[in-house]
Amino acid sequence: MREREALEIAAAAVDLARAAGAHAEATVSIARRFHTEARDTTISKLEQSIGSSLHVRLYRDGRRASLSTSDFSREGLERAMRAAVDQCAVVASDPLAALPEVCGAFEGDLALCDDALAQRDDAAKIDDVLQLEQLVRSADERIRNSSGSHYSDAVVTTALANTAGFARAYTGSRAMRSSAPVAEAHGTKRVGHYGTAARALRDLEGNEAVAALAARRAVELFGAKKPATMRVPVIFERDIAASVIDDLFAAVNAANVAVGNSWLAQRVGERVGSELVSIVDDGTLPGKLGSSPFDGEGVPTRRTPVFERGVLKTFLFDTYYARKLGAASTGNSSGGGIGSNNFYLEPGTSTLEALIASTQRGVFVLETIGFATEHATGTYSRGARGFLIENGELTAPIDEFTIAGDFAEMLAAIDGVANDLRFDGAVVSPSFRVAEMTISGN
Amino acid sequence: MLDTATFDRLLARALRFGGDYADIFCERRSTYAFRLQDGRIHEGTTGVTQGVGIRVVVGEAAGYAYADDLSLEKLLEAAEAASLIARSLPGGEARAFDFTNVPVQALYDEHRSEHAHASRYVALLERADATARAYDPRIVAVNASISDEIQDVWIAASDGRYVHDHRPMVTLGVQAVAAHERERASGYVGDGGRTSLDYFDSHSPEELATDAARIARTNLDAVPAPAGEMEMVVGAGGGGVLLHEAVGHGLESDFNRRGVSLYSGRVGERVASELVTIYDDGNLPEERGSVAVDDEGVPGQHKVLVENGVLRGYMQDTLNARLMGVQSTGSGRRQSFRFLPQPRMCNTYMPPGESTVEEIIGSTKRGIYAKSFAGGQVEISKGDFVFMIAEGYLIENGRVTAPLKNATIVGNGPDAMTKVTAVANDARLARRHYTCGKGGQHVPVGVGIPTVKISSITVGGTHDA
Numbered sequence A: 001m002r003e004r005e006a007l008e009i010a011a012a013a014v015d016l017a018r019a020a021g022a023h024a025e026a027t028v029s030i031a032r033r034f035h036t037e038a039r040d041t042t043i044s045k046l047e048q049s050i051g052s053s054l055h056v057r058l059y060r061d062g063r064r065a066s067l068s069t070s071d072f073s074r075e076g077l078e079r080a081m082r083a084a085v086d087q088c089a090v091v092a093s094d095p096l097a098a099l100p101e102v103c104g105a106f107e108g109d110l111a112l113c114d115d116a117l118a119q120r121d122d123a124a125k126i127d128d129v130l131q132l133e134q135l136v137r138s139a140d141e142r143i144r145n146s147s148g149s150h151y152s153d154a155v156v157t158t159a160l161a162n163t164a165g166f167a168r169a170y171t172g173s174r175a176m177r178s179s180a181p182v183a184e185a186h187g188t189k190r191v192g193h194y195g196t197a198a199r200a201l202r203d204l205e206g207n208e209a210v211a212a213l214a215a216r217r218a219v220e221l222f223g224a225k226k227p228a229t230m231r232v233p234v235i236f237e238r239d240i241a242a243s244v245i246d247d248l249f250a251a252v253n254a255a256n257v258a259v260g261n262s263w264l265a266q267r268v269g270e271r272v273g274s275e276l277v278s279i280v281d282d283g284t285l286p287g288k289l290g291s292s293p294f295d296g297e298g299v300p301t302r303r304t305p306v307f308e309r310g311v312l313k314t315f316l317f318d319t320y321y322a323r324k325l326g327a328a329s330t331g332n333s334s335g336g337g338i339g340s341n342n343f344y345l346e347p348g349t350s351t352l353e354a355l356i357a358s359t360q361r362g363v364f365v366l367e368t369i370g371f372a373t374e375h376a377t378g379t380y381s382r383g384a385r386g387f388l389i390e391n392g393e394l395t396a397p398i399d400e401f402t403i404a405g406d407f408a409e410m411l412a413a414i415d416g417v418a419n420d421l422r423f424d425g426a427v428v429s430p431s432f433r434v435a436e437m438t439i440s441g442n
Numbered sequence B: 001m002l003d004t005a006t007f008d009r010l011l012a013r014a015l016r017f018g019g020d021y022a023d024i025f026c027e028r029r030s031t032y033a034f035r036l037q038d039g040r041i042h043e044g045t046t047g048v049t050q051g052v053g054i055r056v057v058v059g060e061a062a063g064y065a066y067a068d069d070l071s072l073e074k075l076l077e078a079a080e081a082a083s084l085i086a087r088s089l090p091g092g093e094a095r096a097f098d099f100t101n102v103p104v105q106a107l108y109d110e111h112r113s114e115h116a117h118a119s120r121y122v123a124l125l126e127r128a129d130a131t132a133r134a135y136d137p138r139i140v141a142v143n144a145s146i147s148d149e150i151q152d153v154w155i156a157a158s159d160g161r162y163v164h165d166h167r168p169m170v171t172l173g174v175q176a177v178a179a180h181e182r183e184r185a186s187g188y189v190g191d192g193g194r195t196s197l198d199y200f201d202s203h204s205p206e207e208l209a210t211d212a213a214r215i216a217r218t219n220l221d222a223v224p225a226p227a228g229e230m231e232m233v234v235g236a237g238g239g240g241v242l243l244h245e246a247v248g249h250g251l252e253s254d255f256n257r258r259g260v261s262l263y264s265g266r267v268g269e270r271v272a273s274e275l276v277t278i279y280d281d282g283n284l285p286e287e288r289g290s291v292a293v294d295d296e297g298v299p300g301q302h303k304v305l306v307e308n309g310v311l312r313g314y315m316q317d318t319l320n321a322r323l324m325g326v327q328s329t330g331s332g333r334r335q336s337f338r339f340l341p342q343p344r345m346c347n348t349y350m351p352p353g354e355s356t357v358e359e360i361i362g363s364t365k366r367g368i369y370a371k372s373f374a375g376g377q378v379e380i381s382k383g384d385f386v387f388m389i390a391e392g393y394l395i396e397n398g399r400v401t402a403p404l405k406n407a408t409i410v411g412n413g414p415d416a417m418t419k420v421t422a423v424a425n426d427a428r429l430a431r432r433h434y435t436c437g438k439g440g441q442h443v444p445v446g447v448g449i450p451t452v453k454i455s456s457i458t459v460g461g462t463h464d465a
Helices: A002-019 A074-088 A122-137 A207-219 A238-252 A254-258 A319-324 A352-357 A407-412 B004-014 B072-086 B118-135 B205-220 B238-251 B253-257 B318-324 B357-362 B413-418
Strands: A023-039 A042-060 A063-069 A143-162 A167-185 A188-191 A194-198 A230-236 A279-282 A303-308 A342-345 A361-369 A379-390 A393-406 A414-417 A432-440 B021-037 B040-058 B061-067 B139-157 B161-180 B183-193 B226-234 B278-281 B302-307 B347-349 B366-378 B384-396 B399-405 B408-412 B420-423 B435-438 B441-444 B446-449 B452-460
Touching: A002 A023, A002 A042, A002 A074, A002 A143, A002 A167, A023 A122, A042 A074, A042 A122, A042 B072, A063 A074, A074 B040, A122 A143, A122 A167, A122 A207, A143 A207, A167 A207, A188 A207, A194 A207, A230 A238, A230 A352, A238 A254, A238 A342, A238 A361, A238 A407, A254 A319, A352 A393, A361 A393, A361 B384, A379 A407, A379 B384, A379 B408, A379 B452, A393 A407, A393 B384, A393 B408, A393 B452, A407 A414, A432 B226, A432 B452, B004 B021, B004 B040, B004 B072, B004 B139, B021 B118, B040 B072, B040 B118, B040 B318, B061 B072, B118 B139, B118 B161, B118 B205, B139 B205, B161 B205, B183 B205, B183 B384, B205 B384, B205 B399, B226 B384, B238 B253, B238 B278, B238 B302, B238 B347, B238 B366, B238 B384, B238 B413, B238 B446, B253 B318, B384 B413, B408 B413, B413 B420
Parallel strands: A042 B061, A063 B040, A230 A361, B226 B366, B347 B446
Antiparallel strands: A023 A042, A023 A143, A042 A063, A143 A167, A167 A188, A167 A194, A230 A432, A279 A303, A279 A342, A361 A379, A379 A393, A393 A432, A414 A432, B021 B040, B021 B139, B040 B061, B139 B161, B161 B183, B226 B452, B278 B302, B278 B347, B366 B384, B384 B399, B384 B408, B408 B452, B420 B452, B435 B441
């Protein structure tokens, strides 16, 4: 139903572009979103909306301009198209800027939309979030307040059409829940955060698990002290590990490579990481959040090994940067740039507990703050919190320190990968250990 | 975009079950932008975003819905969805809303409604590109972008407030990448504000590009930052991110009403060295964070957050102000009509002190000179923060020496503010390019600070201090 509506809007935009003498692709997104927040025993936020948007990228003689609008009236579309065509006149002509040669879709069943989620009753969602808030508040006596518990979901229809005749649509669902309890002890407060997401309701981590983890994160670091400055092994817990892998994505993003913004430029074929570093981008995993039948330009998604046992095999491309760097698109066009499908580090065989137990002295990182990674140089630096590891056991909680290192050295020094990979986002990772990093504290 | 009769109808529908308050945020944003890469104009972008957000407030709860389809039918559906937060109430009384125009301060060039000719944007980008490339042969890539945006908002509230604000915003950003053998480094500089392209007549793209190229070249020669505790000198202007993270977020009223912030219930208490005074200002002409009226229709204001080390007050939006029994400070802001407003900072800065930069650097035996920050983040409940240094140097025996590579600073807000031991007389606002993220919403902000000395901070480098 929505797919048809979205395809019609996309087709109208494509026709207008064709009439203006341009090649174009039009993407329409129609999303129904629901969000509710519970605090203590009441609902403190209830939001629900249907939103739609149109993005058009047009090409005239290799000159590229894009437009976005939520005004789908004929006049609105015509006005937007004129502005974009006018912009083309001052853009440099670039023979590489054109639609993909071949479009298509991955034809397997990707299980993107969960009917149980799409049809879920609002009252059930409200009961759900109130239960989560109650569970987290009763999880520990030091938790007497919260910054709120959340449940949200969305059903999003995406349609893509272009002047070469491609026209396809798909619908995906997603649900998220999270909680942020505030614990208080010895005159200090700490907020714990834990959130999770899935395409299908049955795959979403339950309220009990979310409450338990959020509560544990709020209380477990009480009494944390600043550690000494040292060089030791560092274990990244899986959520933080995922943020490291996300940073790495920026370095394999061909758009960054092409403009000199990646420390991995010129390194394809080289051994960059340790034997344990196998990283994949895969848009074809059924039921996963980063899956879709085709990318933002209508190129079928696929499975692309990016690192194999430490060797950098390829960057990730859209059509333009593939042409620019002499490769083929890997189906990673997204929102006018390059984005991930499911991008993940392959899991190892040992448990996280075993990884910790095999660490004589080190640091277990549970939270980081800050977001600066210098992608041109590959320097990693974050504020962090976690635990000291002594004789294979988590001992004292620590905070107000930083972890820093060089990305190339970090990847080469990964000497342990756990088996706790979980697809609760598009970029995910199991926990892993880096043999040595600098901890800055006292 | 909508007439007052429509606002009236929507508010009545939104309050059909009752509720304390309802408002409508109607927005139209038009964007016009170009991007330069590889020495030529790579792509043009235009955009029109328009829609209406409707909110119903009951106690501390808010119902919200938006529509980007402006037909009356869809707007009424949104009003009904927003009203559901109050569904257990007995029902509202039918009434009309007599709208009174809220006067709007003249903080920006309010008459400009069209973008300039495409060639003017392109010329600015090409000048930046040429300057950065000519600066040093080791500059191997330049990426530049310019955007010109006009946001019109119309706000109507059930208390009769009606206001229209017309907000321009231009931004020019230049990134230079320097390379030598396998070493690479980059520098980024941005500027602009709630003004027009004419701003770049006096703040030229050459000046920005030179600075971006200089930072890239400096960072190419940089040495790894030391690790451990040392003194820190925060640079004037761009160092203001320190105030935004270390103190500002903790003084937003949502965290304080909920008792989540470490500053909750501490107005009147000493929270910093007596050298520390911090303002947040919503009505500095042309600054990125300025709002003639905020996104709830309340005029932007000058707020004293900390005065001589004593906490004076929080930044309030309407909802939290009502619940705390005070007035909104014009701090209710939102990314777009798709979002509920939150209490946010506008332009956060510290006024000048009495020391000089020379005294401050001269008295530093071994420390880090954080000339500007690329950004930062704070954890609200305990006040731990991090900053990423965009341009930093080592200070040894009172002299600025080697440039440092990508250092991160970690600390604790109240602790760092207590350790402020000198404030210089060179206060200034930073170049205008900062954007603040909170709860998934991004809004433009400004920061400023004089040169400030902090007696001890943890530097997160890789080498022994």
